[in-house]
C-alpha cells in the first residue's frame with residue numbers, strides 16, 4: 556500500500572440507488588482519483604453494507620483504496636482499506652485495534668492542530684482539516700485556513716484538506732501542505748466528473764521552473 560498518497564480523495568454523494576452510485580463512481584476512479592471514501596448519511600445499515608461491498612469490488616478492480624465514513628465496524632467487517640472518523644464517530648484507539656496496524660484511519664480535525672496531534676497519538680494515520688471554502692454539501696461546516704496544513708506537515712502523516720474544494724481553488728492548499736484534496740460536489744456535481752478529476756490532477760503539478768504563481 557502506498558503510504559505517501561497524493562492526489563484526489565473522492566467522497567461519494569448520498570445516493571440510494573446502488574446501480575447509479577456505481578455508475579457515478581466508476582468513471583471517477585478510471586479518471587485517476589487515488590482514494591475513495593464511501594459516505595452516505597441517509598442509508599440504513601443494510602443499504603450501507605450492500606453499497607460498501609459493491610464499492611469495494613469496484614475499488615479493487617481499479618487498485619484504489621476504499622475507506623468507510625463514520626463506521627469502523629463496517630470497514631472491519633467488509634475488509635475495507637480503512638475508515639474515517641469525526642468527533643462524533645467513536646474513539647480512534649478502538650478503531651485502530653479492530654482495523655489492525657496497516658489500515659488507513661482518518662480523523663477529522665476541523666480547524667485544530669491540537670486535535671490532529673491527539674488523533675495521531677490515538678492511532679490516526681492521516682488527519683483532515685476543513686472546511687477551507689463554503690461547502691455546498693455541508694454549509695454549516697466549521698472553517699479552517701491554509702497555514703494549518705503546513706503546521707500539520709510536522710505530524711508525519713498525510714494531510715487532507717476538505718470543504719468546497721474545486722480545481723480552481725485547490726492548488727494553494729496543495730502548496731500549503733495538503734497531500735490529498737477530499738471532494739464531493741467538485742467532482743460529482745461537475746458537468747463532466749471525468750474532466751473534473753483530470754483538472755484536479757493539475758493542482759498537484761509542480762510549477763515550471765521560474766514560473767511565478769502570484
Ligand SMILES: Cc1ncc(COP(=O)(O)OP(=O)(O)O)c(N)n1
Pocket residue numbers: 592594624625639640641642643644661662663683684715717737
Ligand atoms: C476526508 C474527510 N474529512 C472530513 C470528513 C468529515 O467527517 P465528520 O466531521 O465526521 O463529518 P461527516 O462526513 O460524518 O458528515 C470526512 N468525512 N472525510
Ligand SMILES: Cc1nc(C(=O)O)sc1CCOP(=O)(O)O
Pocket residue numbers: 663665684685686687689690691692693696697717718719720737738739740741
Ligand atoms: C463531509 C465534509 N466534512 C467537512 C469538514 O470540514 O470537516 S466539509 C465536508 C463536505 C465536503 O463536500 P464538498 O466537497 O461538496 O464541499
Ligand SMILES: [Mg+2]
Pocket residue numbers: 624625639640641642644
Ligand atoms: Mg462522521
